[in-house]
Amino acid sequence: MLALLLLTLVQLTAGKAQAASQYNYDCSFCHTMPPLDSATSKKDPNTGAVPGNHAGHATSAVNSCVTCHGSQVSTYPMGHRNKTIELSDGIGYSRKIAAGFVNQTSVPPNPMGTCSTATCHSNGKGTLRATPAWGSAALTVPGGCSACHDVAPSTGNHPTAGTKHGNYYGLGTGSCVKCHTDHSVQAKPFAHATSAGHRAIEVKFAGGGSFAANQCSNVYCHSNGRGTYTPPTWGGTLTCAGCHGDATTNTLSGNHAKHVNNAAFLGTNYGCVECHSSTVSNDTTISSFANHVNQTKDVAGTRVGTPVSGTCSTSYCHSDGKGTMKSVTWTGSTALTCKSCHGADAAPA
Known part of the structure; x- marks a missing residue:
């Protein structure tokens, strides 16, 4: 009786009991950040993982949820648990209805919908792509690249079948790294997609150079191999003369002009294949793309002999015709006369 009396007095004098604020709730208390993927069509009650x-897509930061769920997520009170998943209109989710997503947390549709207007699922130039259904297996590289980009894109001078870039670099995603950052080696290979529509497409040459005003500048593969660069326009075309010059304008490097325009002197002109047979088959056809634009001057042919440090040391056309070879320098400026090859020995007879 005494205990009951004391309890009654305590209840009469204490007033209404209030629960103290014991916990500092944040998004991760219920969802984890980012939310775990259940890899099934249902929520996992043991881990809290949900389908999707x-x-x-998300990071540990709450603002990473804004892109798909709207800016209100950063100010959500605990009372937002209304069995409705809110999605932004801009992503174009195919299952979104006027009433919202009712009770999809416990009874999700299978399969789920797709996004059709999200800029991060585009080719970066305005062509939007429908995504795989939400909850599908994650994209992998390199196969997943074609979900957004054509491999290879048909625009400009991308490496498609029969094009110069295609012949040199191949037609797969491995060719992309010649002019773009290699996203395939990054921890999140598709993270760059979040910048689609927010910046220009990044062009970054593996071998140096720059891209501006739709032109490539100081790029080795658009040079004569000796430090003179040609700035081609993206989408344009170049002939051999575009980089190397030609005999007509006398713009070839070194002593090319004296060999390809020597009909009046020797009665014949040499073609490219005379000295570059490992690379070309005639004046306009490249026979080995591996030997062209490889930062090496591949010199070989019936007229060359043995090239050594910029000289032709065993070339028959620089001899006296009786086995005595005359070493000439490729960049030399001294004019040759008959005696440069004949009659120049100590005992001419």
């Missing part, structure tokens, strides 16, 4: 691909 949150892990590949």
Whole structure:
């Protein structure tokens, strides 16, 4: 009786009991950040993982949720648990209805919908791509690249079948790294997609050079191999003369002009294949793309002999015709006369 009396007095004098604020709730208390993927069509009650691909899209920051769920997520009170998943209109989710997504947390549709207007699923130039259904297997590289980009894009001078870039670099995604950052080696290979529509497409040459005003500048593969660069326009075309010059304008490097325009002197002109047979088959046809634009001057042919440090040391056309070879320098400016090859020995007879 005494205990009951004391309890009654305590209840009468204490007033209404209030629960103290014991916990500092944040998004990660319920969802984890980013939310875990269940890899099934249902929520995992043991881990809290939900159907979808949150892990590949969100980060540990709450603002990473804004892109798909709207800016209100950063100010959500605990009372937002209304069995409705809110999505931004801009992503074009195919299952979104006027009433919202009712009770998809416990009874999600299978399969889920797709996004059709999200800029991060585009080719970066305005062509939007429908995504795989939410919750599908995550994209992988290099196969997943074609979900957004054509491999290779048909625009400009991308390496498609029969094009110069295609012949040199191949037609797969491995050719992309010649002019773009190699995203395939990054921890999140598709993270660059979030910048689509927010900046220009990044062009970064593996071998140096720059891209501006739709032109490539100081790029080795658009040079004569001796430090003179040609700035081609993206989408344009170049002939051999575009980089190397030609005999007509006398713009070839070194002593090319004396060999390809020597009909009046020797009665014949040499073609490219005379000295570059490992690279070309005639004056306009490249027979080995591996030997062209490889930062090496591949010199070989019936007229060359043995090239040594910029000289032709065993070339028959620089001899006296009786086995005595005359070493000439490729960049030399001394004019040759008959005696440069004949009659120049100590005992001419």
